Amino acid sequence: MTQASAPIDLSQLRRSCRACGLLELCLPAGIDQAELERLDSSVRDKRTLESGGMLFRQGDPFHALYVVRSGTLKTVVQDADGAQQVLGFHLPGEIVGVDALAHDAHQSSAEVLERSSICELPYSRLEELTAQIPGLQRQLLRIVSREMVAEQSHVVTMGRQQAQERLAIFLRSLSERYGRLARDTTHLILPMSRYDIANYLGVVVETVSRLFTRMEDLGVLRVSRKVIHILRPDLLGEMCGAGGARERAGRAS
Numbered sequence: 001m002t003q004a005s006a007p008i009d010l011s012q013l014r015r016s017c018r019a020c021g022l023l024e025l026c027l028p029a030g031i032d033q034a035e036l037e038r039l040d041s042s043v044r045d046k047r048t049l050e051s052g053g054m055l056f057r058q059g060d061p062f063h064a065l066y067v068v069r070s071g072t073l074k075t076v077v078q079d080a081d082g083a084q085q086v087l088g089f090h091l092p093g094e095i096v097g098v099d100a101l102a103h104d105a106h107q108s109s110a111e112v113l114e115r116s117s118i119c120e121l122p123y124s125r126l127e128e129l130t131a132q133i134p135g136l137q138r139q140l141l142r143i144v145s146r147e148m149v150a151e152q153s154h155v156v157t158m159g160r161q162q163a164q165e166r167l168a169i170f171l172r173s174l175s176e177r178y179g180r181l182a183r184d185t186t187h188l189i190l191p192m193s194r195y196d197i198a199n200y201l202g203v204v205v206e207t208v209s210r211l212f213t214r215m216e217d218l219g220v221l222r223v224s225r226k227v228i229h230i231l232r233p234d235l236l237g238e239m240c241g242a243g244g245a246r247e248r249a250g251r252a253s
Contacts, residue, residue: 048116048117049071049112049115049116049117049118050112050115051113051114051115052111052112053111053112054109054110054111054112055073055096055110055111055112055118056097056106056109056110057106057109058076058077058078058107058108058109059105059106060105060106061104062097062100062101062103062104062105062106062123063122063123063124064097064120064121064122064123064126065095065096065097065120065121065123065126066095066096066097066110066118066119066120066121067093067094067095067096067119068090068091068092068093068094068095068096068116068118069116069117069118069119070092070115070116070117071092071112071113071114071115071116071117071191072089072090072091072112072113072114072116072191072192073089073090073096073110073111073112073113073116074086074087074088074089074110074111074113074192074196075087075088075090075096075099075108075109075110075111076108076109076111077107077108077109078109084199085199086196086199086200087108087200088200089113089174089191089192089196089200090110091177091178091181093180093181095143096118097110098143098144101144113191113192113196114191126140162241163201163203163207163211164211164214164215164239165239165240165241166201166202166203167197167201167208167211167212167215168215168239168240168241169240170197170200170201171188171221171228171230171236172233172236172237172240174188174190175188175230175233175236185230185233186229186230186231186233187228187229187230188227188228188229188230189226189227189228190226190227190228191226194208194209215236215239218235219231219232219235220232220235220236220239221236
């Protein structure tokens with residue numbers, strides 16, 4: 001077999017940052033080709049994780065940051081009494097594990113909600129690269145800032161007195177994140193359970209079910225099990241109220 005007809009290394013192609021459709025959404029965004037090749041050599045793929053699997057657990061020592069390449073994860077924190085609080089849901093292109101940077105241990109657990117693939121960035125190697133590649137250092141700082149803004153936005157959402165506003169803000173935010181992935185922003189597939197949504201929004205699960213029914217009755221959306229069809233994005237935006245406007249302004253900053 002000649003060199004020209006040598007088989008393509010599909011495992012390398014799947015791993016490569018350069019071949020990844022999420023290139024502009026995660027850590028490699030904003031660095032040049034030579035720098036990208038150096039980062040690419042440091043990325044380790046983890047095997048695909050099935051629904052219910054754990055990427056890391058609260059209290060685990062910190063070794064790496066992780067990029068969701070496909071699928072969805074949720075992060076949760078557990079208190080001394082065993083009660084869990086959902087902190088967030090993580091879509092492709094988003095980085096998980098930033099919470100461990102301050103204390104060298106994960107402050108939350110990351111659970112897989114659907115079959116997902118993860119890129120692992122060993123932090124010791126990442127530190128070396130950020131010292132050598134200013135563009136990568138700036139991008140890492142932007143990502144940490146993005147995580148902080150997301151946390152602040154969630155606090156704003158939780159401060160809304162009306163549960164309807166909280167759910168509307170959640171759905172609109174998810175729709176906007178779908179847009180960044182070039183997905184249909186009016187056709188949301190929810191990998192998380194209604195219990196997870198209720199826990200995240202600080203309401204009981206019956207409230208979430210009641211609010212979905214009310215939004216259907218108002219013609220805002222149509223619900224088919226885990227699929228949400230947004231019929232009136234304008235009405236959904238109105239339901240977000242001032243909290244939704246502040247959240248969008250915070251994400252844009």
